[in-house]
Structure formats: structure tokens, C-alpha cells
Amino acid sequence: MAEPILDANAAQTYAQPTDSGYFGQFGGRFVAETLTHALDSLAALYAEMKDDPEFKKELHEDLAHFVGRPTPLYLAERLTASLGGAAVYLKREDLNHTGAHKVCNTIGQALLAKRMGKPRVIAETGAGQHGVATATVAARLGLACDVYMGEEDVHRQSLNVYRMKLMGANVIPVTSGSKTLKDAMNEAMRDWVTNVDDTHYIIGTVAGPHPYPMLVRDFASIIGQEARAQMLQQVGKLPDVVVACVGGGSNAMGIFHPFINDAEVDLVGVEAGGHGVSTGAHAAPLNDGKVGVLHGNRSYLMSDDDGQVMETHSVSAGLDYPGVGPEHSYLKDIGRATYAAATDDEAMEAFRMLNRQEGILPALETSHALAWVVENAPKMSADKTILVNLSGRGDKDILTVADIDGITL
Amino acid sequence: MDAVPANQGRIAAEFARLAQHGKKALVTFITAGDPGIDFTVPAMHSLVAGGANLLELGIPFSDPEAEGPAIQAANERALANGMTLAKVLDMVVEFRASNSTTPVVLMGYLNSVLAMTNFAQRAKDAGVDGLIMVNLPQEEAADLRHTLSAVGMDLVSLIAPTTADPRAQEIVTTASGFLYYVSLKGTTGSGALAVDEVAERMSFLQTLTDVPICVGFGIKDAKSAAAVSAHxxxxxxxxALVQLMADSADPNIAAERLHSAAADIRHGLDG
Incomplete structure (x- = not known):
């Protein structure tokens, strides 16, 4: 593990990003000129709403009564016993309405869209969880909703596609490029540049141009705020390690952020190692990428010597993305967080273990964080605690898992 | 922010020459290496022969997020043909072997340029005069502008219909080469060109600067070119040119078609 270079004093003053959206050298706003006005307006509105009592009340009422927060903090007793080391606590984001943490961000952004008087929202989606969460809040608030989804993912995630349609959203298959999440994001940007006057683009992760990495993080931070208070209340101390899976990185940023000033708490992100980081067939830019610019920000990126963005592989569609949120790149470089990778096989093993030992069906994305726990909890003593962001439930992945098992349902 | 002095290169020379003759610039864009590697250099020469004054050459990129369907497809074809930024520069060298006067500007996305060590000097040596970065707004552009300026290349700034007046005023202070006014909210090749809105915006922008302003996005033929060029x-x-190349079976056919398309638009511009 890299030695943290943040001293206690610096940790106390962690306040990122800068006004122009930089986390150290990462972040920024690399978009077509046409969009800068909309991004400025969004940043200005958010700065105003952030501390607006009326907005906060509306947001928290929806989080409480529509989403069902706070989500529980749960000690996974049988898993802990079988691993024979640190106690494993699960922050149960799978119990949110729609089945994942994503809805916390979409509610926040949809309320912003409403304040801006924009009657239409658009979103990109990979596994479909962000698309479903966007379609859900659009239905809740009566907004028109178009969701861009790579053609490959439309086939892989047919259940979520139908859920979105049931809620009145229009799902648009994207056939350009690699036909996955990054191409869906390109297409959403093209839509936004064309319809910027009446449309808000609800980006689903802590990436994109400023202010998205900041505002998505802030809306997702409810996860870490609750979990930190619950640890203190239920366990009597902060966790030794907080672990979360990282694709774009919103669930990880959401649980990390309230712990950043707690220097004694290790933060561990787990990327998709695919067939193995050394094989090149993965989606782990923090483990095996270089600094580049994609989708509006500078961050670690999987790109080749000519600057072309590389195709990625992961068993989980939600982690199958070549970039990562800029704040993760910053936390990596300053040594405040470390980033591991779990392979498809390791994630599948952890997926099965949680089903059998806890009766919880995690998402394949989440299973990458669990794979780190399976590997590392046994190396830690019994008085240590690990807090895992159980970011989503795995109902959507049942067909994929059955397929891996050679079973046709 | 320091004002960057205009570079006295081919771009400035061409606009000065056009102004002297009371003519408008025809700027053409094609994607390098599309639809085949051997199409590009002949296409550049035939565009010039047809009346183009400045050539934009697209750097193929895997994620061209501001492009419409025609140029997206061009990027995919070019990459499938094995195009790289280094090969784009080779094409400019080849073009320069028999054309030393027509300005050539590369257009693309920042990640391509960041990936090449010493890009500015290599591009300059190849005979490139300027660069348009689609995803590099004013706030982020200072470093690259200075790097390019140091070797005598222009970083062409874009202004959009959504650019507020004070922002436009700031953008023109660092403008060099020419300014690119994006005529509509949308991707390249979109349909809804509103000449009245362009005219109104242009009359404002022209009060801010003497740097030449070219209008792009949505201009596809002699008629739309003539209507916009009045302002x-x-x-x-x-x-429109990219589509025409995509529909051509070989480099000779493409070159002929580009020649007549350019000549037709030139005729529209010259009235």
C-alpha cells in the first residue's frame, strides 16, 4: 500500500475540487464550446441549491420516503466467520428503491433539472442501473426521459431495458464504436449539445466535465455520511478499511468522501480486472492506464500510444468503462486511496459466497469489492473492521450468471 | 492572460490575399485516411484545385463526441484503415511536396495530441499551420496555445450560439489564425441552419475583432454557403464532402467529385 502523503493537517482541509473543477491535475472541463454555457449554469445553480433549505428538504424527503433511506449497516456474521479475520460490515445500498445507490444521484439531478425548468432529461447507461434510476425519477417528477444504451448492453441487460420502458422512458440503442457504455456517453453528449436549451443531462457517475464529478459525488455522499454515523453508533468506532468497486466510481466516491479526513481509515477501490490486469482485457485504468482526456475530464484512461481509447472487458457491464472519475485519480496520486483489481473469476466466486453465506444477491459490480474482502479479510485480525459498499443488488445479473453456469432459464 | 500575437504564416497570408480580392474563404474538412489511406492526399489537391482556400484535416479518434453520423463513420473507417496521428502528419508532408501555400489545419480531440511527444514541433515540421481542438474550451486552452504559438502555429478558437457575450469577448482576445463560429446547437452535419441567427451573431462578433471569422456546421452546398458567407x-x-467521399469507389472518383463540389461552392461564394 502506498504511503499516504496527506498529513493530518492537510486531511483536515480536504476541499476539492477547485472552482474550475480540478482535483490536482485531474478533472476540468474538456467539452465543445456549445456546452460551456449549460455547464456554467448548472454549476451556478448547484452552488446556490447546495445550501438552500427548501432544496435540501425536498431532496431528503424523497430520499427518506421514495428511496427508503437510511439504508442499513449490516454485520455479515457468517461471511466474517468463514473468512476468519476482520469483521465485515455491509452498507446495504442494494436496498434502495430501484436496487442500487444510483437513485440518490438521479433524484438530486432531476430536482436540479426541475429548478432549471428543463422538461426533459437524458442519461447514458451501461448495466442499466443508472438508466432505471433516471427513468424512475423522471416518472416521479413527470419529466420526459431518453436513455442511451450501447446495443451490446441492450441485449445483455434486457430486463433493465424493459423496466425503463415500463416507466415511460425511451431507450435508444447506440450502434457506434464499441456499442457499450462509453459510446452511450458519446451519444448522450451529442444529444445534449443539440437539445441543450430544454434538456438536462443526468450523468450517472463521478466523471464528465465539471461540475458533474463534484455534484454526483455530493449526491452519492449520503452513503458515506450514513455509514460513518452507523459505524460509530453500532460498532463504536470507525472502520479500518472502506472498500468499494470502481467503474466510473460514484458508489466509491460516495462512501469514501465522508471518510477522507479520517486519516486512520484506509480507502480501497476495486477495479474490474477482467481476465487479469496483465492480459490487457480489463477495465482498470487506475491499475493499468495513463493520464488522458475523455468525456470532458482529465483522468486515468485506458488509451493506446496514439491516444485512441481502448476497448475494455469486464463480466459486469457497469464497470466496463475505460475511464474513471478524476477525484479517484487524485486520491490515487496523493496516496489517500489505493486501487486494487479483481478478475471476473474472483468476482464470481465472491458473488456465490455472499449468496450462500448471507442470503444476499449482490450485483456483479459490487462483487468486485467483495472479492477484495474475500482475499484480504483473512489477513486482518479479528478486532479489525471492513466496511463494504454493497452498492447494488444482482437481480439484473441473473441471466449473465446462469449463462456462465451453462444454464438456460 | 497574455494575448498571443498572430502568426504570420500561411493562414494569415491566405486571409490577407482573400481580403485584398474581396473574396470569402472556402474551408473544407475531410477526415484523414477516410475512406481509404490513398484517398486523402489526392483529395486535398483536388479541393484546392476546385477553389478551397484552407484545408482542415480530421485526426481520426475513437470517441468523436461532437460529430454527427457522417463524420463518426469517417472516423471509424479511418481507424479501421490503421490511421494514426503520425500518419496524418505524413500525409501533410506528402501534400506539401507539391503545395507550399495552402494552409492546412488539423482538427480533432485533445487526447490524440496529448499522446504524441513533441506534437507541436512535429506538426510544424510536417507543414501544418494550425489546430482546432473540438473539446478544448478557452479555460483549458492556454498551455496548448502557448506551445503551438512558440513554433508558429495557430490554435483556432471556437465560438458557439450559446457563448455569452462577455465570454466571446474573452475568447477573441486570444484568437489567432481565424475564429470558427459554430452555426448551430448540434453535431457536425446537422440540418437546422438558421441564417438570420448566424447573421445577427456575426454582426456582433465582427465588432469585437479583426480576426477573420469562418462559419461551420450545417453548410452543405453552394446555396447555404452563399447565404452564410454574406455575413x-x-x-x-x-x-457533405465526407459523405461524398464515402460514396466514391476509388481515389480518382472521389477526387473528381470533390473538385466539382468545391468548384460549385466556390461559385456560390463568388456569386
């Missing part, structure tokens, strides 16, 4: 120093035509 601008030049027009940019891209998707």
Missing part, C-alpha cells in the same frame, strides 16, 4: 469571412464545409 462571414468564410465558410466551412465538412460532412
Amino acid at each position: 462571414a469571412d468564410g465558410v466551412v464545409v465538412g460532412s
Whole structure:
């Protein structure tokens, strides 16, 4: 593990990003000129709403009564016993309405869209969880909703596609490029540049141009705020390690952020190692990428010597993305967080273990964080605690898992 | 922010020459290496022969997020043909072997340029005069502008219909080469060109600067070019030419078609 270079004093003053959206050298706003006005307006509105009592009340009422927060903090007793080391606590984001943490961000952004008087929202989606969460809040608030989804993912995630349609959203298959999440994001940007006057683009992760990495993080931070208070209340101390899976990185940023000033708490992100980081067939830019610019920000990126963005592989569609949120790149470089990778096989093993030992069906994305726990909890003593962001439930992945098992349902 | 002095290169020389003759600039865009590697250099020469004044050459990129369907497809074809930024520069070298006067501007996305060590000097040595970065707004552009300026290349700034007046005023202070006014909210090749809105915006922008302003996005033929050019120093035509190349079976056919398309638009501009 890299030695943290943040001293206690610096940790106390962690306040990122800068006004122009930089986390150290990462972040920024690399978009077509046409969009800068909309991004400025969004940043200005958010700065105003952030501390607006009326907005906060509306947001928290929806989080409480529509989403069902706070989500529980749960000690996974049988898993802990079988691993024979640190106690494993699960922050149960799978119990949110729609089945994942994503809805916390979409509610926040949809309320912003409403304040801006924009009657239409658009979103990109990979596994479909962000698309479903966007379609859900659009239905809740009566907004028109178009969701861009790579053609490959439309086939892989047919259940979520139908859920979105049931809620009145229009799902648009994207056939350009690699036909996955990054191409869906390109297409959403093209839509936004064309319809910027009446449309808000609800980006689903802590990436994109400023202010998205900041505002998505802030809306997702409810996860870490609750979990930190619950640890203190239920366990009597902060966790030794907080672990979360990282694709774009919103669930990880959401649980990390309230712990950043707690220097004694290790933060561990787990990327998709695919067939193995050394094989090149993965989606782990923090483990095996270089600094580049994609989708509006500078961050670690999987790109080749000519600057072309590389195709990625992961068993989980939600982690199958070549970039990562800029704040993760910053936390990596300053040594405040470390980033591991779990392979498809390791994630599948952890997926099965949680089903059998806890009766919880995690998402394949989440299973990458669990794979780190399976590997590392046994190396830690019994008085240590690990807090895992159980970011989503795995109902959507049942067909994929059955397929891996050679079973046709 | 320091004002960057205009570079006295081919771009400035061409606009000065056009102004002297009371003519408008025809700026053409094609994607390098599309639809085949051997199409590009002949296409550049035939565009010039047809009346193009400045050539934009697209750097193929895997994620061209501001492009419409025609140029997206061009990027995919070019990459499938094995194009790289280094090969784009080779094409400019080849073009320069028999054309030392027509300005060539590369257009693309920042990640391509960041990936090449010593890009500015290599591009300059190849005979490139300027660069348009689609995803590099004013706030982020200072470093690259200075790097390019140091070797005598222009970083062409874009202004959009959504650019607020004070922002436009700031953008023109660092403008060099020419300014690219994006005529509509949308991707390249979109349909909804509103000449009245362009005219109104151009008359404002022209009070801010003497740097030539060219209008692009949505201009596809002699008629739309003529209508827009009445209010601008030049027009940019891209998707229509890219589509025409895509529909051509070989480099000779493409070159002939580009020649007549350019000549037709030139005729529209010259009235």
C-alpha cells in the first residue's frame, strides 16, 4: 500500500475540487464550446441549491420516503466467520428503491433539472442501473426521459431495458464504436449539445466535465455520511478499511468522501480486472492506464500510444468503462486511496459466497469489492473492521450468471 | 492572460490575399485516411484545385463526441484503415511536396495530441499551420496555445450560439489564425441552419475583432454557403464532402467529385 502523503493537517482541509473543477491535475472541463454555457449554469445553480433549505428538504424527503433511506449497516456474521479475520460490515445500498445507490444521484439531478425548468432529461447507461434510476425519477417528477444504451448492453441487460420502458422512458440503442457504455456517453453528449436549451443531462457517475464529478459525488455522499454515523453508533468506532468497486466510481466516491479526513481509515477501490490486469482485457485504468482526456475530464484512461481509447472487458457491464472519475485519480496520486483489481473469476466466486453465506444477491459490480474482502479479510485480525459498499443488488445479473453456469432459464 | 500575437504564416497570408480580392474563404474538412489511406492526399489537391482556400484535416479518434453520423463513420473507417496521428502528419508532408501555400489545419480531440511527444514541433515540421481542438474550451486552452504559438502555429478558437457575450469577448482576445463560429446547437452535419441567427451573431462578433471569422456546421452546398458567407469571412464545409467521399469507389472518383463540389461552392461564394 502506498504511503499516504496527506498529513493530518492537510486531511483536515480536504476541499476539492477547485472552482474550475480540478482535483490536482485531474478533472476540468474538456467539452465543445456549445456546452460551456449549460455547464456554467448548472454549476451556478448547484452552488446556490447546495445550501438552500427548501432544496435540501425536498431532496431528503424523497430520499427518506421514495428511496427508503437510511439504508442499513449490516454485520455479515457468517461471511466474517468463514473468512476468519476482520469483521465485515455491509452498507446495504442494494436496498434502495430501484436496487442500487444510483437513485440518490438521479433524484438530486432531476430536482436540479426541475429548478432549471428543463422538461426533459437524458442519461447514458451501461448495466442499466443508472438508466432505471433516471427513468424512475423522471416518472416521479413527470419529466420526459431518453436513455442511451450501447446495443451490446441492450441485449445483455434486457430486463433493465424493459423496466425503463415500463416507466415511460425511451431507450435508444447506440450502434457506434464499441456499442457499450462509453459510446452511450458519446451519444448522450451529442444529444445534449443539440437539445441543450430544454434538456438536462443526468450523468450517472463521478466523471464528465465539471461540475458533474463534484455534484454526483455530493449526491452519492449520503452513503458515506450514513455509514460513518452507523459505524460509530453500532460498532463504536470507525472502520479500518472502506472498500468499494470502481467503474466510473460514484458508489466509491460516495462512501469514501465522508471518510477522507479520517486519516486512520484506509480507502480501497476495486477495479474490474477482467481476465487479469496483465492480459490487457480489463477495465482498470487506475491499475493499468495513463493520464488522458475523455468525456470532458482529465483522468486515468485506458488509451493506446496514439491516444485512441481502448476497448475494455469486464463480466459486469457497469464497470466496463475505460475511464474513471478524476477525484479517484487524485486520491490515487496523493496516496489517500489505493486501487486494487479483481478478475471476473474472483468476482464470481465472491458473488456465490455472499449468496450462500448471507442470503444476499449482490450485483456483479459490487462483487468486485467483495472479492477484495474475500482475499484480504483473512489477513486482518479479528478486532479489525471492513466496511463494504454493497452498492447494488444482482437481480439484473441473473441471466449473465446462469449463462456462465451453462444454464438456460 | 497574455494575448498571443498572430502568426504570420500561411493562414494569415491566405486571409490577407482573400481580403485584398474581396473574396470569402472556402474551408473544407475531410477526415484523414477516410475512406481509404490513398484517398486523402489526392483529395486535398483536388479541393484546392476546385477553389478551397484552407484545408482542415480530421485526426481520426475513437470517441468523436461532437460529430454527427457522417463524420463518426469517417472516423471509424479511418481507424479501421490503421490511421494514426503520425500518419496524418505524413500525409501533410506528402501534400506539401507539391503545395507550399495552402494552409492546412488539423482538427480533432485533445487526447490524440496529448499522446504524441513533441506534437507541436512535429506538426510544424510536417507543414501544418494550425489546430482546432473540438473539446478544448478557452479555460483549458492556454498551455496548448502557448506551445503551438512558440513554433508558429495557430490554435483556432471556437465560438458557439450559446457563448455569452462577455465570454466571446474573452475568447477573441486570444484568437489567432481565424475564429470558427459554430452555426448551430448540434453535431457536425446537422440540418437546422438558421441564417438570420448566424447573421445577427456575426454582426456582433465582427465588432469585437479583426480576426477573420469562418462559419461551420450545417453548410452543405453552394446555396447555404452563399447565404452564410454574406455575413462571414468564410465558410466551412465538412460532412457533405465526407459523405461524398464515402460514396466514391476509388481515389480518382472521389477526387473528381470533390473538385466539382468545391468548384460549385466556390461559385456560390463568388456569386
